[in-house]
Amino acid sequence: MNVPASEKGLPSIGDYYSATQLRADRWSALRECVESLRLKGVDGRSGQRLVQTAEKLFQSLAPIESYWAFPGHAAFEHLRRLLETRNIDDLSISVRRVARALTSGAYRRRHIPLGADEIDSEDYEDESAISPEARALGRPYFEVMIVDSVNEHQERFLRNALHRARRPEDPFHYEPVVVPSVEDALIGILFNHNVQAVVVRPGLVLKSHNELPLLKKYLDTLGTEGEVEHITPSEYGPEACRLIARMRPELDAYLVTDRSAEEIAGLDLGRCRRVFYNQEDFMELHLNILRGVGARFKTPFFTALKEYSRQPTGVFHAMPISRGKSITRSHWIQDMGAFYGPNIFLAETSATSGGLDSLLEPRGPIKEAQDMAARAFGSKQTFFATNGTSTCNKIVVQALCKPGDIVLVDRDCHKSHHYGMVLAGAHVVYMDSYPLHQYSMYGAVPLREIKHQLLKLKAAGKLDKVRMVLLTNCTFDGIVYNVQRVMEECLAIKRDLIFLWDEAWFAFARFNPTYRQRTAMDVANTLRECLRTPETAEAWEKQQKELEGADDETILNTRLVPPPDARVRAYGTQSTHKTLTSLRQGSMIHVNDQDFKGEVEQAFHEAYMTHTSTSPNYQIIASLDVGRRQVELEGFEFTQRQVESAMSIRRAIATHPLLLKYFKVITAGDMIPEEYRESGVSSYYETDQGWTDIANSWTTDEFVLDPTRVTLAVGGTGWDGDTFKTKILMDKYGIQINKTSRNTVLFMTNIGTTRSSVAYLIEVLVEIAKELDELLDDASKMEKRSFENRVSALVEHVPPLPDFSHFHPAFRYGDDTPEGDIRAAFFLAYDEEKCDYIPLDDKLQTRLEDGEELVSTSFIIPYPPGFPILVPGQVISPEILSFMRALDVSEIHGFRADLGLRVFTKEALKGFSCREP
Structure with missing residues (x-):
């Protein structure tokens, strides 16, 4: 017999990573509880237990609901009174309506009547089930947080005053929620993702009386406790505006003051859009709120493209598919038109007229869209790209580097950077990341290694040639740099150093307060x-x-301070399509370079022209424009849920005995050596301690692990990572993932991940574990030994990862520093007469161990792990060869198994030197 959740012990508040999850589950449990009360009655032992459970649920929801406009404080207290008076029938109707409205999002579309005497015949259809056309016709909903310590009568006055200002023609619909203090405002904007504007009034106080630890932890996220302790009451309003801008810079703030408005307006108020003096003109406030949200809602290029698609035109230019003519007139490809629908073809054109714009020389809606993206992502300039971040990386490298410049490069970065070095002719110093041998993956480059290479170049008199440091933040596996510390200490050695941060997998980070402090653009602005x-x-x-x-x-042992005249020069490349909403290959280049206008702009323009198609996909550009709108208005909500989903996966696996037999979630302590974790945080969840507060580690540690990436060790199943991904997850269960290593698979949550998706993943893992249990239970002694051998080979006998060896002297400019000219080696290999192929066998291993020097002609990139283990001009070490031979992967780019390794002949190396004119 199934026992209702309402009669089971409620999960502890400590079981929840976020108050958002707690709120959703508590309302669901309350609905079940009240339904059971309606059926069983309040009398008897069972009825009393249910009443007590309902009272506990109301008690746990009370502090949470004070930060939300729906159902609102008055309605919530009305529900509590219905329970106190044992009016269970009316309570059941009201709670059911609230719970269904919260789950479906119906409260965002219409008024939800809570009284039992009010008829509510409309369906509570989930927002995702409503057609896009129907949803597009509705008015978007948001909430406005008013910060003012008022009594119940004054609060009702504020609400009614804003309600009276509404007009039928308003493009958006909002509801106010009133909180009393600065701390409540900060908790509210970090908890209530519906808030889009904050009105700070003069009656606010400093401290919150809310003692729920799960809500208090939001204050600890950015360590504001000490910052607000010593401010005077007259500073409460301005300080609230500054802290709001720091935590959620996308929000609009409005300050109402009884001090001199002119004096206040001259202060640092964050992103405060307007200061009102003793403001009682609620219509003016209402219009400003709508105008502020409208500024973020605007999508210049997407709107222009929609307008163009509605225009009647005659097409006398390239692209027969424009306006869909080549499809509608066809007898054989009508299925394409049916599949995509008419709009995508109506919006296709090769013309830049009709209200559209040119990506190569933007002056209209594309330029405006890029400027809005720069505002959203905190850059000084932002450029759209329709060829992916691979192209973005090559654009930046070519724009900033010329032949002979020295660039310090993360050796296991994306291959586009290596090819960018070939195109630019830069001399490359490859830096090794710390290895994670047991998982066949690399971590990230320690700051000590970066400083060491800079100091070595300085000692050799080459610091003036050093142009740029290029690092991946965050890595595919989720290792995130302390960006500010890296930039500060490197600038202390070379004050005009340029930084290119490959944030292909980190575009979402801007819209989460914890993550934002480790993004290139935020750090550049801070510096x-x-x-x-x-x-x-x-x-x-x-x-x-x-x-x-x-x-x-x-x-090396000192934390260096940058000079005050250092130049802040940071570039970030982001795959918008990987972690935010955009069509495939939609990417952005963000620039925060103090010398861009005077030194780089023309070269950047030429590099952009070099790599950008003259026929860019307008649909990709439009999706970048819309994706920017989304993250400015709901990026905070989506990224919070993304983190919550990943944390749920961690907890579910860590607390399931069967899953622990075959799987292990790789923790921060597993992926980041102790010397790089000053905070001591080693795991985000422990069964005996619960959730770890990660805020401090993200502030102090040299490296942190992105919680949205869950690396699962699968060696205990006897399957390698690639087999587990392809044969089990994808073929059998339809679960798609990108990244594997020899004995791990990577699950990445994103802004589209749902709780249902998480539940399905856990179900699948449990089913796999059960099947393995049954298989081993029926296995013979020899079959069990075979399984144990496979597990041992994957878990204990993992080939060590090789370090970068060195460039051959023919491609170096001296013996005192390690930089090499991969461009020279790359193009030398174009001559087949100077190349040879050598099979990967024991003989070759012996030759290398005996000291013979062989030099790679090309990039060798195994998938997985997906980074070059050889580059042009690199000497092949015995360790690299051993690693290659131990790999059992499906593809190795740059290697032909039928011929072997492609290397330079000895004659080619003898007759060549990159130092010759």
Whole structure:
């Protein structure tokens, strides 16, 4: 017999990673509980138990509901009174309507009557089930947070005043929610994802009286506790605006003050859009709120494209598919038209007229859309790309580097960077990431290694040639750099160093307060401010005296302070299509370079022209425009849910005894060595301790692990990562993933991941584990031994990852520093007479171990793990060959198994030197 959830023990608040999940589950449990009360009655032992459960549920929901406009404080208290008076029939109707409206999102579309005497005949259809056309016709809903310590009568007055300002022609619909204090405002904007605007009034107080730990932890996210302790009451309003901008910079803030409005307006108020003096003109406030949201809602290019598609035109230019003519007139490809629908073809054109724009020379809606993207992502300039981030990387490298420039490169970065170095002719210093041998993956490049290479180049008199540091943030496996520390310490060695941060998998990070502090654009803006302060100048001067005459070891062990005249020069490339809403290959280049206008702009324009098609896909550009709108208005909500989904996966696996027999979630402690985790945080969830507060680690640690990436060790199943991905997850269960290593698979949650998707994944893993249990239970002794051998080979006998060896002297410019000219090696290999093929066998292994020097002609990239283990001009080490021979992967780019390794002949190397003119 199934026991209703209402009669089971409720999950502890500590079981929930977020208050959002707690809220959803508590309303669901309350509905079940009240339904059971209606059927069984309140008398008897069972009835009393149910009443007590309902009271506990109301008690746990009370502090949470104070931050939401629906159902609202008054309605919530009305429901509690119905329980107190034992009016269970009316309570059941009202709670059911609230729970269904919250689950379906119906409250966003219409008024939800809660009284039992009010008829509510409309369906509670889930938003996702409503047609896009119907949803597009509705008015988007949001909530406005009013910060003011008022009594119930005054609160009702504020609500009614804003309600009276509404007009039928308003493009959006909103509901106000009133909170009393600065801390409540901060909790509210970090908890209630519906909030799009905050009105800060003069009656607010500082401290929150809400003691629910799950809500209090939102305050700890950015460590605001100490910051608001010592401010005076007159500063509460301006400080609230500043903190709102810091935590959620996309929100609009409006400050109402009884101080001199002119004086207040001159202060730093974050993103405060308007200051009102003793504001009682609610219509003006209402119009400003709508105007502010409308500014983010606007999509210049997407709107222009829609308008173009509605225009009657005669097509006398390229593209027969434009306006769909070549399809509608066809007898044989009507199925294509039926599949895609007419709009995509009506919006296809090769013309830049009719209200459209040119991606190569944008002056109209594309330019405006790019400027809005720059605002959203915190850059100074943003450029759209329709060829993916591979092209973005090559554009930036070509724009910034010329032949002879030295670039420090993360060796296991994406192959587009390596090819960019070939195109630019840069001399490359490859830096090794710390290895994770047991999982056949690399971590990230330690700051000590970056500083070491810079100091070595400085000692050799080559620091003036060093142009750029290129790093992947975050890595495919989720390792995230301390971007600010890297930039500060590197600028302390070379004050005009350029940074290219490959954030292909990190575009979503801007819209989560915890993540944002480790993004290129946010750090660049922070550094611009910090470098101008007298504190920075004082700290730099003090450190210069302390380090006078210091050796390299001392400098390596010191946290360096950047000079106040350092130039902030940061570039970020992002695959919008990978982690946000965009059609495939939709990407962006974000620029925050103080010298862009004077030094780089023309070269950047030429590089952009070089790599960008003259026939870019307008649908991709439109999707980038719409994707920007989405993240400005709901990116915070979606990224929060994305993290919650990943944390749910961690907890579900960690608490399931059967899953633990065959699987293990790889923790931060497994993927990041202890010396890079100053906070000591090693796991995000432990069965005996519950959830770990990760805020401190994201502030202090050299590396952190992105929680949205869940790496699962599958070696215990006897299947390697590639087999588990292809044969089990994809072929059998239809679960798609991207990344595997020899004994791991990577599950990435994204802004589209649902709780149902998480539940299905856990169901699948449990089913796999059960099948393995049954298989081993019926296995013979020899079959069990075979299984154990396979597990041992995957878990214990993993081939060590090789380090980068070195470039051959023919492609180097000296013996004192490691940079190499991969462009020279790359094009030397075009001559087949200078190349040879050598089989991968024991003989070759012996030759290398005996000291013979063989040099690769090309990039060798195994999938997985997906990074080059050889580049043109690199000497092949015995360790690299051993690793290649141990790989059992389906593809190795640049390697022909029928011929062997392609290497330079000895004659070719003897007769060539990149140092010759």
